[in-house]
Amino acid sequence: MIPLSYAQRRLWFLNRLEGSSSAYNAPVVLRLGSTPDTAVLKAAVRDLVERHEVLRTVYPARDEEPYQEILDEPEVRVEAEECSADDAPARATAFARLPVDVTHELPLRVGLFHESGGPAVLVLLVHHIAT
Structure with missing residues (x-):
């Protein structure tokens, strides 16, 4: 078991105390001139997660003691x-406000809101425990 750093422990404790919250979400929102190929975007995100352990780490507890669990092949969505x-800006805002439960969810989420063949809004959301 890999122990948590002091900062991770604090965020894990707050997650347990307050429940899942969007207060520690760190979204990056990009307005794109056209809609990217979804398969290529998924492959790029999968590559990013494979390269950075912190993006494929969840923070469960055993006997109330939190630890880092690095997933070998996480489901990247x-x-x-x-x-x-x-509607894209409002949908992106709602996506960025969805709580992340670090005990069993990856600290990275990606949302793409687009008009068919037109402009798009891309949201890269990272929970603060991974930043």
Whole structure:
């Protein structure tokens, strides 16, 4: 078992005390001129997660003692949703506010909100425990 750093322990404790919250989400929101190929985007995110252990780490507890569990082959999801260009910012905001439960969820989420063949909004969300 890999112990948590002091900062990770603090965030893990807050997650347990307050429940899952979006307070520690660190989103990066990008407006793109066109919609990227979803398969290519998923492959790029998968490559990123494979290279950085912290992005494939969850923080469960055994006997109330938290530890880092680095997953070998985590499920990497890119949530792609087609919507109007006017709705994309609101959908991206809602996505960025979804809580992350670090005890069993990866600290990285990716959302793509796009108009068919048109502009898109890409959200890369990292929980603070991984930053």
